[in-house]
């Protein structure tokens with residue numbers, strides 16, 4: 001899962017009247033400005049939020065995450081490996097890894113060096129291999145070899161943070177959590193649905209405004225929306241399901 005990165009806003013050389021015009025620069029070049037704009041926009045009403053998620057649900061009633069896994073343990077490992085990497089890149093490496101090690105016991109038997117070999121196409125693989133072995137040891141020593149079901153326990157595992165806990169709690173255990181990755185962060189800020197400077201701020205904002213009946217799948221709807229429609233550089237506003245509701249001043253429809 002890709003990491004959120006924030007760029008400093010580039011200094012504009014445009015005169016004041018020209019700045020008011022729509023810019024032709026890619027959207028990703030102006031994240032800070034876009035967030036500031038989103039802050040000034042009118043917050044979404046409860047009816048608008050309901051309408052947006054009703055449309056997401058109608059279009060894709062059962063959205064799925066794209067990280068391949070076989071059980072809660074392999075999901076946990078896949079999420080830990082996905083930091084600063086794409087889901088597709090992680091899947092490529094884990095298909096072979098999980099075929100030989102789909103439990104903490106098998107992962108320990110494989111050993112750090114071999115884990116490293118399986119995942120060497122993923123960024124930060126040395127550190128990640130160390131974490132996979134360490135978290136497997138901790139699962140066996142403290143949790144009977146099972147992935148724990150509380151946020152605090154998951155976050156206590158090497159390599160796992162709040163986002164990992166949210167993904168595992170949601171996808172493995174069906175909890176109404178909201179993991180904020182780079183796509184969710186962008187969509188929440190750009191649309192004005194839940195503006196925030198940090199992933200935690202956005203997470204808490206989304207949890208506050210999204211009706212409980214949508215929360216199980218909201219994380220996936222927003223990720224898929226950001227990945228395939230509300231793209232960082234060239235959002236596809238013309239085919240966007242929520243283009244009439246979106247508050248982004250620079251939307252193209």
Ligand code: SF4
Nearest residue numbers: 230235237240243246
């Ligand atoms: S209208 Fe454009 S900017 Fe707004 S959510 Fe849709 S794709 Fe993103």
